[in-house]
Amino acid sequence: DIQMTQSPSSLSASVGDRVTITCRASQSISSYLNWYQQKPGKAPKLLIYAASSLQSGVPSRFSGSGSGTDFTLTISSLQPEDFATYYCQQSYSTPPTFGPGTKVDIK
Amino acid sequence: QVQLVESGGGVVQPGRSLRLSCAASGFTFSSYGMHWVRQAPGKGLEWVAVISYDGSNKYYADSVKGRFTISRDNSKNTLYLQMNSLRAEDTAVYYCAKDKGGVTRTYWYFDLWGRGTLVTVSS
Numbered sequence: 026d027i028q029m030t031q032s033p034s035s036l037s038a039s040v041g042d043r044v045t046i047t048c049r050a051s052q053s054i055s056s057y058l059n060w061y062q063q064k065p066g067k068a069p070k071l072l073i074y075a076a077s078s079l080q081s082g083v084p085s086r087f088s089g090s091g092s093g094t095d096f097t098l099t100i101s102s103l104q105p106e107d108f109a110t111y112y113c114q115q116s117y118s119t120p121p122t123f124g125p126g127t128k129v130d131i132k
Numbered sequence: 133q134v135q136l137v138e139s140g141g142g143v144v145q146p147g148r149s150l151r152l153s154c155a156a157s158g159f160t161f162s163s164y165g166m167h168w169v170r171q172a173p174g175k176g177l178e179w180v181a182v183i184s185y186d187g188s189n190k191y192y193a194d195s196v197k198g199r200f201t202i203s204r205d206n207s208k209n210t211l212y213l214q215m216n217s218l219r220a221e222d223t224a225v226y227y228c229a230k231d232k233g234g235v236t237r238t239y240w241y242f243d244l245w246g247r248g249t250l251v252t253v254s255s
Contacts, residue, residue, distance in 0.1 A: 069177065
């Protein structure tokens with residue numbers, strides 16, 4: 026199975042900050058990388074698919090980049106509703122696997 | 133309204149069985165692969181199983197292979213997960229999730245999720 030890691034595991038930020046989360050795969054996954062947002066007690070929500078494609082309805086302050094083994098999720102200007110846990114997920118090979126998550130909370 | 137609604141969770145003893153259901157609405161259910169993904173309390177996400185749009189192909193995580201069975205009834209717009217020989221480590225919120233792809237291929241990522249149903253395996 027492909028192992029996914031994320032850094033940092035948590036971060037504190039203020040409204041308006043630029044936030045970057047990193048995801049690394051244990052082997053090359055081309056651009057088969059997806060990002061989800063999960064708020065407490067809620068289901069995950071797809072933000073970015075295929076490394077850099079914005080899911081319909083997701084604000085443009087979210088962006089993704091990377092290929093191969095290293096990927097980033099960037100929130101250009103953090104909003105109050107963005108405080109949540111973010112997961113990356115590879116869809117390159119079966120089984121699909123998720124990173125351990127990055128919790129973004131209020132500084 | 134486009135949504136997925138899971139049901140069937142509860143408290144069950146180790147070794148017993150449980151069947152989860154997921155009712156789909158607002159989209160053409162029979163055109164999409166469907167998945168189950170679970171999340172143990174306070175933990176991350178773990179993919180469990182997938183079924184193709186027509187039910188002809190199914191894949192499972194090693195952790196549930198031989199114990200869980202995914203199925204679907206396209207006439208009822210409903211996805212199922214039959215869980216047998218349950219273990220304490222199966223305790224989790226179980227989400228059904230729609231695959232981003234359609235009849236041409238499975239994309240193996242998830243663009244619509246239900247709210248989840250909690251399964252607790254405990255004596």
